[in-house]
Amino acid sequence: MNRRRIRDAIVSVVLLIVVWMFYTANAKDELQRNRVDRIVYQVSKPLERSFLAVFKSWMSVWRKYLYRVDLKKENVRLEKENAALDANNHYLAAVSKRGRLLHRFRAYMADSAAEMLPANVVRRRIDTDKFRVIGIVIDRKHTDVGCGAPVVTPQGVVGRVLFYELDGTERISCPVAQQLKKRRYRRRYKRLKRKPRIGRAMVQLTVDAASRIDVRVPRTGARGILRGLGWDKGFVARISHLDAKAKVAAEDLVVTSGVDGRFPAGLPVGRILSVTRIPGEDPRVLVRPPVDFGKLTRVLVVISPPPPRVDRGRRTHRDRLGLGPYP
Secondary structure, eight states, rough: HHHHHHHHHHHHHHHHHHEEEEEEEESOOOOGEEEEEEEEHHHHHHHHHHHHHHHHHHHHHHHHHHHHHHHHHHHHHHHHHHHHHHHHHHHHHHHHHHHHHHHHHHHHHHHOSSSEEEEEEEEEETTTTEEEEEEEEEETTTTTTTOOOOOEEEEEEEEEEEEETTTTTTTEHHHHHTTTTTTTHHGGGGGTTSSEEEEEEEETTTTSSTEEEEEEEEOOOOOOEEEOOOOGGGGGGGESSSTOOOOOOOOOEEEHHHOSSSTTTTTTEEEEEEOOTTTTTTTTTEEEEOGGGGGGOOOEEEEEOOOOOOOOOOOOOOOOOOOOOOO
């Protein structure tokens, strides 16, 4: 035990002497160094460089570790903040989009002379074979909108109300819905043990094969009947009964003429997609509707058309002659 203590003491003294020699040899000026100092300096110089290199390497590794630990925590915090901000931005964008839509609808209703009723699209009728929209259902009942009421948006015409939901499972046409209000027709539904319930209104789109709208081209004044080609041939319609000499071209705007008494005049129904002229036949004019039926969320139902325009002719002056009344 005593030998170990003596050995440890001797080793400690030797190490202190070595450190003192290295320190004194490196601390002296180069001109004041003796031969022993120069030898010690030459020996300690590579050791010092190696130690400094190892120390710097270790410190750099330690700093990177601390940086990555702190950076990971900061990244987790920033990810949470970014997720919250992203969700808030999506919400604000949706609210802003809805506000712009409502403002556009309100401005359109204020500018129009016709009386309109806003409605929401609650359901879309889908063709299961081709996954296309073949009709829409709005949240207005037969008591709110009448048969054949035009359905429009600020972009253009959507269609007409021609059907209603019966008890939510069956579709009936407008004439049948009117007949169900009479007592003698309700007797057929005694087996239901209740009065048949006529539900929401269903809209026939302008591209439906049974749709007919009297239209005109404002640029040239050409008139015709817009007939839907059905969803089997795409969401397009065709202008029939058009004069063969009518001047129409692609991208021409097509609006309602108002002659049929169903749609107010001047409502856009689309733009001409293509014009094909065949000798001896009416030109084949295809029209692309301006409304994306798959993205409709709100529509306007025309309750009453605008009053007819009164042509105020210029009054001419007449002389008071005879017994005729003064105009």
